[in-house]
Amino acid sequence: MWDTILWIAAVIIAIFGxxxxxxRDFVMGAVLIVIALLVGPGGVSLFT
Incomplete structure (x- = not known):
């Protein structure tokens, strides 16, 4: 269940990035994409 929620949150954050x-807000876009990669269960999750 938590994996699904984290995956959805990561997708939403990546879309905003x-x-x-x-x-053309490159710094904030890059920061959001990095955060999405850290939160996503497929990447390096902060919560595991």
């Missing part, structure tokens, strides 16, 4: 990159 991509939108920031499209809006």
């Amino acid at each position: 991509i939108l920031r990159l499209v809006q």
